[in-house]
Every structure is written in C-alpha cells, then in structure tokens.
Amino acid sequence: MKALIILLILTPFLAFSQYPDGKDLLAKIDRNMSSTSRVFTSKMIIHGRRSSRTIESKTWSQGDKKAFTEYLSPAREKGNKMLKLEEQLWIYSPSTDRTISISGHMLRQSVMGSDMSYEDMMEDPKLLNHYNAKVIAEETIDGRPCWVLRLDAFDPSMAYQLRKIWVDKQHYIPLKEELYASGGKLLKKTTLSDIRNIQGRWFPMKIVFKDMLKEGEGTEFIIEEIRFDENIPEYIFSKASLKK
C-alpha cells in the first residue's frame, strides 16, 4: 500500500522527467531557425476584411541587430526600403524621396496593416538569449509528434513575456507558436509549415501570422528562396544603400 502511494505521488514527476530539457530543446531550435546571416526573398499576403494584398520583398539580415529589406512588388511599393540597425529603423520611399526614422516601441507596430510587426519581419533573435524554457506537454500537430515548450522571458523588454511553442520532435522546428501578453491574454498565433532541409538545417518556408485580437485570416509569409550564413557586404547595412 505504502509503495503504491509513493508511486502515485512520484508518477507526475517521473512523467515530467521524461521530457527533454527546455534549454537543450531551445538550443536545437535556434540552431535550425537562427543563423549568423541570411538572405531571402519572400511574399507577404495580407488578408484584409474585403480583399488581400501581396507584397514581395528581399531581405538581408545579420543576427537581430542588422537587417535591410527592399520591396520588389507591387508597383506601388516597389523600391521602398527599410534598414534596421540595433533599435533604429529607417524607411525610404522613392516616390517621396524621403527617409523616415522610427525607433523603440514603434518597431512593434504592424507592417502595412499586416499581422506582422517590423520586428517579426526583420529580426532573427536567438530565443535562448531572452527566455527560460520548459517542456510542459506532448501533443501531435498534423500527425507530427511535438513537445510543447513554455518560454518565460527573463528579459523584461521582450515584446512577448510568455510564449508557447509546439516543437517537432524529429526536426526540432516549431510547427505552431502562441504569443501571450504579460497578463496572459493570447495576442498572436503563428503556424509554420512547408518544412524543408536547406543547407543542412530544417526550416519552415511558410509562416501564417494571426493577430488574435483582430478579425481576419491573418498574414501569410512565404519564403521563396533563402540562403544562410551568407557573406553580406557591410555597405548593405548603411543608410546610403537606402537611396541606391
């Protein structure tokens, strides 16, 4: 009887101990998702209440400090450029030949009415540097077994203080992510799919961002081509390149 009681008490702990270490899992995710640099062309499909818009762009980024994006289409947006250095962002519009600068919290505003923020679009942060991670459950998404990872920010400046990530057990890639407000309200949901092996790492080529407070079908972010650890010339990340 005594042994049974001890077994019952320990069962949850035994089950919990079967989960991998959150930090290790996060390190594996970062190995897939983060790189020293990357160059990609993408298509952002913004689904509005009445119609949808598609914006194509090319982005060069280096870690989470430097990024440069140029819009390729539609014609109205073509030639618009964005440069992000540290906490500062410059947006150049060829139609007005003007550069405007935004910084700080404004980087967390929506890009062109989409469900993505400037940070979402241009940054490539290493989650391990900002969050404590803990595996809290196991679930299956689209037939693929996943670990459910809970991330609590130890950095109070992180936009989302709490995240939940469903990590593919085989490829160590997030298949779904939920981003929460400090108070616990679900703010954003992302679904990652079309996982491909590129340069020896698994990477999702399609991400659907959905602002959970807003009506609509969200914003699709489709990566058409991506190259990791490219040697990007330093002039790309200069203000002079905005007007080139």
Added chain:
Amino acid sequence: MLSIKLAYKNLIGAGLRTWLNVFVLSLAFVIIIWHKGMLDGWDHQAKSDMIAWECGGGQYWNDKYDPNDLFTLEESHGILPQTLKELETKKEATSILISQGSIYPEGRMQSVLLKGIDPDQQILDIPSTKLKTAGSEIQVLIGEYMAKTNRLKKGDVFSMRWRTSNGAFDAADAVVAGIFKTNVPTVDAAQLWLPIETLRQMLDMPDESTILVTRQISENHPEAKGWKFQNLSILLSDVDKMIQAKSISGSILWLILMMLAMLAIFDTQVLSIFRRQKEIGTCIALGMTKGQVIRLFTIEGAMHSIFAMIVALLWGTPLLYLQAVKGITMPGDKNTYGITIADVLYPSYSLGLVASTCIIVFITTAIVSYLPSRKIAGMNPTEAIRGKIK
C-alpha cells in the same frame, strides 16, 4: 454747416438713386459686422470650451512631451516634483498620464491614445466620476465622436492592447463606462480616458504623469525642474492661428462687398458731377471757392455712409440680434472638421466691432467720394455754366 445742409437736401432730392446706393452700402455694413461677429463668437466659444475641457488654467508638461510628436510619449513621463505634487494635493491641479495603445472593437484594430485621469478631479469638464464604476474589466470613458467612429456604446466590451514601460505587450478587456459630448476634438477623437491609477499599473509607471492641468482661476504656477509651464496663450495659440486664417479669407469677402458699394458711390459721384455742371458753375459764380464745391460733393458722397448706417440699423439690428440669440447651427458632422467648434455658433458683436466698421466704411466712402470731385478743381466756371465739359 451749410455744406452739410446742402448735401443732405441734394441727397434726399436725388430720390431712388440715393436709396439704392444706401441700401447696397447698408448690405455691406451688415454682412461685414455679421461675419466679424461670427468669427469673434467662434473664437470666444472655442477658447471657453478648450479651457473647460482640456487646458484648464494652463498645463505643466514633462520636458520631453510634445503633443505634436507621438514618438515622444514613450519617454515623456515622470514623477511630479514636490512643488507640483502640492498643487495636486490642494486640488489646484490634476495629473494626466498619456500613452499609446490599440483597441479592437468588433475585431477592427484602431490606434488610440490612452489618457489616465483622476476620477475625482474637478478641474476639467470630463465626466471622470463615471470611471468609478466597479467591474472586472477596465473602465473607460470615450467621447461621442470616438463612440460613433468605432460603433461603441455604453456597456460595450472590447479588447485593448498596450505596451508596458519596458516595451512588453499587455492586453485586457475594457468596458465603456460612459460617453461624453464635447466640442473639443482633441479630448475625443481616438482617445480613451481611464482611471490614472489603473493606467499607471497597466504601464508599470507608479506615480508618474505626462502633464499636470491647473485649475482655471489658479495663478499659482511655481517653477518645477523637468517640467515646463504652458500658459493659455500657448495652449490656445492654435485657435488664434485658425481665427486669423479665417479672418484673412473673410477679408476677401469684405473687400468684394466694399468694392461693390464703393463702385456704386464712385459711379454716382461721377454722374453727379457730369450732370450738375451748371450747378457747379453757378455756385462758383455766386462766390463759392472750388474747394468749397469739392467739399460739398465729398460730403454728399460720404453722407451715403451715414444714411447706410441708419438703414443698416433699422433692418440689420433685428436680424443680427436674432442670430446672436438663436445662433447658427453648424451643418454636417462638425467633428470631422478636427477643430473646436460648437454645434450652434453664437455670433458676438462688440461695440468696438460696430464702431470700427462704421469708421472704416465712413472713411472709405469719403475717400471714394472725394476722388471724382477733384475734377471740379479743373473746371472753368463760365464753361461749366454753359454745360460744356472740359
């Protein structure tokens, strides 16, 4: 005196010609006074409303605060220094904390300014006591225009998102505790008023404020480091600029009306001099100097404006009085104008306004009457008596 009597008799003798000129001039009189009165009334009402709803007796702004630059909101907040805290304790001033946020009524995203105010304040007309309602959601107060544009009504619940002082996102549900009606769009459009303590907790900014509004009659404005005092002439300068711009555009109307009236006077004068040559010649032959004849004609012309004042007094006074009492209802949705303007505008006519208009019109008429009369100086009396034009 003789010239005045003669001028009066000549004008009355001219009959309909005189009265037509007088009526046109009286029309100019009344419209000029009405237009100026409208602008003065608007100026007065707009300033009173802004003082009551937004400016109080002046405001202390955090040094980094710039209402025209939303980017400054991130940094422009702080704890009030002791001297200003004392004003607040004595109920001589009230704090307002301002931040940016987003609301999602019916799933639509709308950027708003979150403004925290003490529910017990009595400095501004904002009905902040309505924020005292208890409930699990955050109580918010909005203006009629904000309610209309976002299709919100009292009791509606919607999601609200904001960033804490560290930049982290936070969100909660808010409920419309009340809707107020105001003529001041800068406290209504895209703004959410909530209890200042609630907002301080939400933003993690304990005891902090962005601006401090002082009581209307207060003249106690001590210096405070890190905070700059903005007096009413600064806070209301936008209204002054707007009225000034409107006055300039209004002066075009004034100019057209005056030109029409003056053209009529000028025309009459030219015609008089042409038709009354024999009379001019006789006057000079009887001993009047050319200067005296010129003066007679100038007085005749200028007397039109005196008659016009009397006629304008007769038909204009009841009309202008009626408008001053009943007011003029502004057409359409005035909130979309983005300027402080009341539903009903009451023109304000001051003695100074009427007197200055009378003097300007009289002087202008006298000058216009004198110009064609100068022709008399070049007349040969004998030729004039014979009716020959030189």
